Amino acid sequence: MAFDAGLVDWATEALEQMGTVSFRKMMGGATLYFDGTIFAIASGDALWFKADAQSNALWDEAGCERFSMTFSDGRVDTMNYRRAPADVYDDLDAMREWAALGIAAGLRAPKKKPKKG
Template identity: 70%
Template structure:
């Protein structure tokens, strides 16, 4: 299943004053980057999720934005992403405000460690 290209186009158009939005397809959805920093994902069911962290959680909670969860075997797991508030879909200023929170969380996230390849002995 492919994600909604119209949603991606809206994000790109709305955030253009902030920088360049790019994406990488991932498990039926897409990871979104703003000038190279992960700030959001679009899930395979066409939901926009902004990156969050402990510093921004209170703001997401106050806005009633659910945490991204998924089922794994016998448990429910979660990731540091929050469902976009409804107003981002028709208010460019709201989109930029919430995307900024996601961008800031992305910038605070620890850098990924490079993959270590083992050489045969």
């Protein structure tokens, strides 16, 4: 499924006062980075913010479902990214508030070691 480029542009514009947002196309969607830290993915017409054990209760309270994908063999996999609440798409303050949770989760995530090669 493709991602909505206008949505990525909106996120980039909404967060520009906080830092630099960049993205990389990945598996039909886009991975969003804030100052180099993964904080969200864009898939279809939705944003999914990174979550973790520390923020899961807030996402659950807001009713934000967990990202899942179904593979061609029928397997379903979930990732700890949460669907952005509806107000994120038209409210600058809401975008910044919810994105900040994703950024914080990204900063808390263990850093991947560079591959030796």
